[in-house]
Amino acid sequence: MARAVMLQGTGSDVGKTVLVAGLCRVARRRGMKVRPFKPQNMSNNAAVADLLGETGGGEIGRAQWLQALACGVPPSVHMNPVLLKPQSETGSQIIVQGRLYGQAKARDYQTLKPKLMDAVLDSWQRIGEDADLVIVEGAGSPAEINLRPRDIANMGFATRADVPVILVGDIDRGGVIASLAGTHLILPDEDRAMIAGFLINKFRGDATLFDEGIRAVNRFTGWRCFGVVPWLKGAARLPAEDSVVLERLSAARGGRLKVAVPVLPRIANFDDLDPFRAEPQVELVFVPPGEKIPSDSGLVVIPGSKSTIGDLIALRQNGWDRDLADHRRRGGHVVGICGGYQMLGRTIRDPDGIEGSVREIEGLGLLEVETTMAPEKTVRNVNARSLHFDLPLSGYEIHLGRTTGPDCARPAAMINGVEDGATSTDGKVFGTYLHGLFGSDAFRARFLETMGIEGSGVNYRADVEAALDEIAEQFEKHLDCDAIFDLAR
Template sequence: MGAVMLQGTGSDVGKSVLVAGLCRVFANRGLRVRPFKSQNMSNNAAVTADGGEIGRAQATQAFAARVEPSVDMNPVLLKPQGDRSSQLIVRGQVRGILPSSRWREGREGLLVDILASYRRLRAESDIVVVEGAGSPAEINLRQGDIANMGFARAAGVPVILVGDIDRGGVIASLVGTRAVIDPADAAMIHGFLVNKFRGDPALFDDGYRAIEDRSGWRGYGVVPWLADAARLPSEDAVILERRAAATEGRVTIACPITPRISNFDDLDPLKLEPGIDLVMVPPGTPIPDAALIILAGSKATIPDMAFLRAQGWDIDIHAHHRRGRPVLGLCGGYQMLGRTIADPEGIEGPAGTIDGLGLLDVDTVLTADKALVHVTGTALGARFDGYEMHMGRTTGLATTRPVGRFDDGREDGATSADGLIAGSYVHGLLADAGQRRAWLARIGVAGTGPDHRASIDAALDAIAETLERHVDIDALLALSETADD
């Protein structure tokens, strides 16, 4: 059939959610659909069945399409590990560290890989739904672009431009994009969607017509505020500090936000529990009185450990432990709980060693080999289904008290002698309802929430139903057929 691409007037206009929703719409109509994003920048990633990693949003979109995620769905992934450098992942595998100063020239050779992945998806599907990155209006980034119009024109994919009415200025942002981009780029845009509308869409009829008249593009619909999107996995760390503080009468679980926090969607399942307040602690704020502290993953564990100590959070965590309360570390957070973290080869930055929190009798040495594998097993007497994604090997006496055991016989993680401190390399550990209930029971909470996967599935169905009502889906399908073969 073809392909269609959603680009945005800016970041965070809802492209990822709309692509996921459209994937579920098309899958519900019996079509073979695949998501695609040529270039993503995120420290929230997922492991694919073919042994690679892609952005979390593309894994969610694959789930929406009811297919297994593959590295072709996100052939280029940048994982920031410092203010001026990112780990470059190409087709699921680490290709090296790319300084931001070299990104423009470094991306030029990636279009070949991107187009090859896109064509493989086209060959196995009826329709590919493509997500752009940022905005085509960022004309200072247009030369060598591989994420928006550079890809759209190279692949011959028609574009729908998404504007966010909730942030204001949607007429100017949509019409203004037409005004600033190259005419040949503008010719790739065939219409627009207005996203995140609150209230009666009829109130925007005049604005909708003004966009059509001034841009020359047709409108494909006004999408209402999708409350169910809050149940989808988080990808952008920008949202972390927007989460509410603790509510009286609920049990608090706290997680400090380090600069290179990664895979923080591991904590999303806790939002399904009505008796729990998940408090993400921003810099400059002490860790509040909590029943449980969770240290999430990190893309640069040594700098994040230094940041944690500079914030005084190490003092808060030790005081929490002295009060007889538990701490759980996941991946990089697990490494921080140990005695030392060493990076002799400079894998995540300058070579060196740093003291950890010393709450687990383990030491970690970072290595170039990266574990990327789907895992299943048992911990605390309950099943889990997740994945490993880490560089480094952790050893020490505490590993003789593992957190869990994989189905292949390997052991995972470590536990302190007093049982209060636990570290695990399993991402997605809390997604299964039974596993989550087992951890919550340790802090006196009876978990009642569903499996996270079931919650995501229900949210996607609800989003798809809304899109069917408010978007001209048949016109989008017809537009997709104009994509180049």
């Protein structure tokens, strides 16, 4: 097995994903064959990893896709063997090694965890076969000791795989000394012994002002500090994984074009919109529940959804259907992606109750199409072509259902020789099942031209690569990377 080290956090959203990605890029720049690994992830922001020797692909968390990019290797389903995709407040779809395993309520899932540990350890063995170093990301916090007996994401994995742990504290949210010392206090001896030290993340200003804080944590815990990471501006240019950060992702600048995105309860794959954040003439606004879609928006994007019918109901409850109707009367553009595409049609039918008890619902009526849900799930990376502009596209599909109707006679794209999507008669509304289309720079530039934005020269993928390099350079300055890599065993 490759040597390995694991980053766990004192809580969720402490920045583990970016830290792992940055350390992966540091190791890669030093000439190491490095791989990411996250035993269990919970996110509706999924990516597609090709399955070796098989057609189609498998689902992993978008964070592990980013970390694979940092390593310079193709994403693998074994980088994230268990992915939970929330469908309701209490239940999730379970993806194991890229494939749909089933659905479970939160309480029932706890009883499944011991069975899933076998898949985690199998993927762990596979991911380390061709690597010098594996950097592991935990989930949530090891301080959730009520979940420890069946844990597969944090100390349950670390103790089984004998991987040393560095604990991450987020100083930006406050209480970092208490969170680190409190975690040390409540962990059982076996788990506490796995932690070799800590690092502080998201520090703003002069880091020497926290020197006494480091000494205090050391007095309480005996753990050494591996460094203090400053607030990373480059992190804002990386795809975000968790929808809890959406309110921070809106581009705070003014722009010639305002792009509005309603934040649906089960919003999925919202990184489809990240390329707009990189455009200097575009203002991207994520509209939270309870607020109106801005009347000065030139484009409204209805994003993907893990629960299309439920999110369509929520969209109406927020009055966004009326906002969209007003937007169209003003001549505004609308794009629907995947679940958002399905919502734009006349009707959505779910005869098998795949999404719940609602078997049929009226859509928004902005496209003359209708959708029927079906059990078969399409999961694949694709190369496609825009039929609007005759330009190449790249992206992926993750969806249930089939959409047909008169507006499909004006498809948006050609995917593997098959027409995809639909366009309104005036050309200002279109829908597609293709995720990632706005990441294709030439297409995005032409699309923006139709709304009066010219001169887009943004290379989105190159900007993500540059951000990873900037973060790696910051880590070399502010973290003891030698000690972190030496810790791995």
